[in-house]
Amino acid sequence: MLPKIVVYKAVPPDVLDYLREHARIVVVEPAPGQSQASLSGALGEALVDAEGAIGASIKVTPAMVARARRLKAISTISVGTDNFDLDDLTRRGIVLAHTPDVLTESTADTVFALVLSTARRVVDLAQWVKDGQWHGSIGPAQYGVDVHGKTIGIVGLGRIGGALAKRAALGFDMRVLYANRHPNEAAERAYGARRVELGELLAQSDFVCLQTPLTPQTRHLIGAAELRAMKRSAILINASRGAIVDEAALIAALADGTIAGAGLDVFEHEPLAADSSLLAMRNVVALPHVGSATHETRHAMARCAAENLIAALAGTLSRNIANPEVLAR
Template identity: 40%
Template sequence: MVHLITSNTAIKFLRFNTSRLKAFSTAMMEKPEVLMTRCDIAPNVLEELKSRCKLTLWNKESAASRTFLLENIPGKSGIFCFLTDKIDKELLDTAGPNLKVVSTFSVGYDHIDVKECQQRNIKIGYTPDVLTEATAELTLGLLLCTSRRLIEAHEEARTGGWTTWSPSWMTGPGLGESTVGIVGFGRIGQSVALKVKAFNAKNILYFNRSEKQNEAKITGAVKVSFEELLKQSDFIICCCALTKETQNMFNIESFAKMKRTAVFINTSRGGLVDQNALVDALENGTIRAAGLDVTVPEPLPLDHRLFKMSNCTILPHIGSATIEARTAMAKLTLDNLMNALEDKPMPAQLKL
């Protein structure tokens, strides 16, 4: 038996389902509104972000202005940010209730008010692991540049200071048979220890909030107190996060406990160091030398006293600056952002 549908019934049926189809298509086409505070990342990641979001972009290869952030954050569902952006209470208040995620292109998160995000149920994504090797490589390179005076030597060769070979000229301490102290024994600290071991360091000490017994076995690193590490180490390498507890942990008292021959290296955060105390320590011979990839502020003013010291090597915060690491950081920041917006598990969510 064939059932005939009247023309009016058919028309109503088609109208109803067309309407539902349009509604479904509209819902599928809606994209989350996202604020991004830089444009100089891997092009393929940026293009994917543009295709998946309604993107408001700071279209310059520099840090976004505070005005841009405050003017463009209202109503956004997510923010793709960098360590140069201050994600504080004022910005979160301005964002409003739609903000679901702050995804930062960094392993550090001291530029984010974590407590405020927690109170508002805003997820935070970050980029651990992917920059470990790049930062550890740079740390060792900076240590060698500082201790073996490579930049000083280059300048002497370039400007005519190199006139003849001399047995005592441009000498500095080597890593072989030395004691190396690592403050912060997380992923980066452990990788630094492994690389230092390859240079035949005699002892590797570490200071960390928790015992890392299994991880330390690989290099034979020994956990000691902060004070003991300062007293015993020939090289002191800072690999810890910046928190309220670690702010200015390297101060007048800390430098005074170090050997006068000690070389201090910081590739973590500038806020870990009281820079005035460091200047005094270098000028007065309290320690031999320092190598810094991070400072306060960044960039450091050109007339800063540290730039005038031959025993201080300063780099422009390039710890993770390998092509591979920065590309992986961009992809992980994107994945954290989109997964949070789509209510999926984030690959690297900061546990609040």
């Protein structure tokens, strides 16, 4: 009999057809007005007798997994794994697959779009024009700042950070600093990137870009003290995970001019509340977590995740495994 898998995020029809060729499919999708708690409960029930699961954007807890005694593999349609307890999955012998490569370039595009749009005030000034405020020649009140030739500091120089360094160094002649647990010698050779401690990166960078995964060690990595360490003219860019930044501290820093602005694709709580102070700030560009959101990339992510899952259930998956220690069991 074909294995049962739970699909808990909408995937393209051809990807769903691929999954149906290899497994029995149960789709868990939100009903109109359904709460996140109710959706999580439905997913937990569907997992009870499932061997696999594929999806994103819902936290899969150890309690849910404990009831799923036949579960062998989960495939997340994302690079991030913060919706899972990796240690618990590994203890239970469950493979967690993810999609670390296919979204690299489109996410780096989004990050650099935030750099450009905050520096040149693209969103603010576009709205100014739409509001009918353009009555003559512009002046200093509408000026932005240059990007070319400035210093970019990248916290986390992995795949996406490396792609960002490429755009900055080769496209905009920027000086690249990075903070990372390990040296990235390829980026140092190709882009002149220099590895420094976080404090030095914050003090020297005109743009601080966060590209590190969310872990207990990186939660609120950027707080009030780190924001004070930045230049008053600096701009913070976060397209990794919202909780890496202490959002209350960021709001305070933006309000009092501790830093000049922020470009944000992620937030501590998503969707961002309509009454968030961030939305009233003209020096903030806020996006709805669209880092990899292009038609091409999202399709490639779904296909990659589907192939990951089927290979994991067959015992043949050898890449894109977030907890490779499980293979040693």
